[in-house]
Amino acid sequence: MRLRLLFIFCVLIAAAALGWVFSRASRDDGPAKVSVWAENIDDLEQCCRIKSAKASLYDAYAATARREKKANAMCLFQALAASERIHEANCAEALRLLGGQYTPSLRRTADTTGTTARQVARAIVVERKLHDREAGEMIRRAMEKHNRYAARILTWTAASDLKHLILLEHYQSNAGHFPPDRGYAVCPHCGNTFDTAYCDPYCPFCMTADEEFVRYL
Ligand SMILES: [Zn+2]
Numbered sequence: 001m002r003l004r005l006l007f008i009f010c011v012l013i014a015a016a017a018l019g020w021v022f023s024r025a026s027r028d029d030g031p032a033k034v035s036v037w038a039e040n041i042d043d044l045e046q047c048c049r050i051k052s053a054k055a056s057l058y059d060a061y062a063a064t065a066r067r068e069k070k071a072n073a074m075c076l077f078q079a080l081a082a083s084e085r086i087h088e089a090n091c092a093e094a095l096r097l098l099g100g101q102y103t104p105s106l107r108r109t110a111d112t113t114g115t116t117a118r119q120v121a122r123a124i125v126v127e128r129k130l131h132d133r134e135a136g137e138m139i140r141r142a143m144e145k146h147n148r149y150a151a152r153i154l155t156w157t158a159a160s161d162l163k164h165l166i167l168l169e170h171y172q173s174n175a176g177h178f179p180p181d182r183g184y185a186v187c188p189h190c191g192n193t194f195d196t197a198y199c200d201p202y203c204p205f206c207m208t209a210d211e212e213f214v215r216y217l
Helices: 002-027 038-067 071-097 116-144 148-174
Strands: 184-186 193-195 214-216
Touching (some): 038 071, 038 116, 071 116, 116 148
Antiparallel strands (some): 184 214
């Protein structure tokens, strides 16, 4: 009888010791695990916020051009705003697939004063600054992690930003001298933007046929 009690006592002690070891092990996981994609998720989120801000800015610039009856500038800014929103949606989808979350900001963009000519000049400054500073590093970080999906989305946005810059500079140097049927087209999948006078039959970034392009004429 005494031996049986001793045996039960030992079993209870052993069970308690195991429970303590298990609870310590559960608590000592160390710092919270950081996603292997954390850096790429941060980059994609930053890209989303930049795109969102630029889309709002270009919407406001399109409204200025409408008031000034500058149809070509209005179409250009409408196309740029649409392109930026496609980029924002693509980056948001990419970061969600990597385990991140994106909540669109309600922040309004700042300086929307001035004439269309001044706003075109300001847009050129913005596009130049962002293209030089951000895009290459984000793509490099995605490629370092062998994340070709994030790299492709970021490459689409960077290449489109360069197209935006070219279109803005072209407008600036030809303002007021466009044929009335001249406009802009946007690929609905990757946001690539075209002058309709030089539209490819397929989007060279994502191979979408030009019948699917959204036109701003
Ligand atoms: Zn495309």
